[in-house]
Amino acid sequence: MKITNFIFNWIVKEIMEQKIISIKYNAQILFFIIIPGILFSQGFDDTQLWHAEKFEKPINDKTSLALEQDFRIGENMTNLVYFHADFGIKRIINKTFSFNLNFREVFEQKGPELTREHRPHGQIAWKRELGPLAISSRARLEYRIRQDKDPVFRNRDMLSLKYGKGFTPLMLVPYVANEIFYDFKKS
Structure with a gap:
């Protein structure tokens, strides 16, 4: 779970620094939030x-x-x-x-x-x-x-x-x- 929080915080930080708000980057955020759940679903x-x-x-x-x-x-x-x-x-x-x-x-x-x-x-x-x-x-x-x-x-x-x-x-x-x-x- 820590890695999911780390990735999420890193993405938010990158978006805030670059002041990017668009559909394209919202898709990136969703991608990075979903992937860690898939990776760790096996146990x-x-x-x-x-x-x-x-x-x-x-x-x-x-x-x-x-x-x-x-x-x-x-x-x-x-x-x-x-x-x-x-x-x-x-x-x-x-x-x-x-x-x-x-x-x-x-x-x-x-x-x-x-x-x-x-x-x-x-x-x-x-x-x-x-x-x-x-x-x-x-x-x-x-x-x-x-x-x-x-x-x-x-x-x-x-x-x-x-x-x-x-x-x-x-x-x-x-x-x-x-x-x-x-x-x-x-x-």
């Missing part, structure tokens, strides 16, 4: 730390190499429960669309065992900016090669919304995202 039964790093190195004006690493520390931040490394190539089709071909290596703690999975995947992404709001969508098709299981294709569709270019000296960008997973299993 603290298993506090986790999720961290991701993404890098891109341009080859030319339309093509780049991409590298991503992600780890998750769970069980009240005592054990590494997930890690993946992903590398691939990204091709920009136009200002709105891009296409990726990647390979991901995943390690995940499932019970007492650490499982390993290979995930070659391709994706097409779409993005658009509407004022301070950035909307993006991604469709990904993965081929999951798992230990002791049959390989299976999986579709992952994600929609995300980002607001602003960054707030506070840390340049924090609030966003909301939802991803739908669908496995194509053998019948």
Whole structure:
């Protein structure tokens, strides 16, 4: 609750200093008041730390190499429960669309065992900016090669919304995202 009060007080202070009273900034206030409630609605039964790093190195004006690493520390931040490394190539089709071909290596703690999975995947992404709001969508098709299981294709569709270019000296960008997973299993 303290963080909600801190964010609310910070927003009010910013508005008063800049003397900004408009519908646009009232929407920002509502956004910052609602988001902390959503963030803390899950509770603290298993506090986790999720961290991701993404890098891109341009080859030319339309093509780049991409590298991503992600780890998750769970069980009240005592054990590494997930890690993946992903590398691939990204091709920009136009200002709105891009296409990726990647390979991901995943390690995940499932019970007492650490499982390993290979995930070659391709994706097409779409993005658009509407004022301070950035909307993006991604469709990904993965081929999951798992230990002791049959390989299976999986579709992952994600929609995300980002607001602003960054707030506070840390340049924090609030966003909301939802991803739908669908496995194509053998019948």
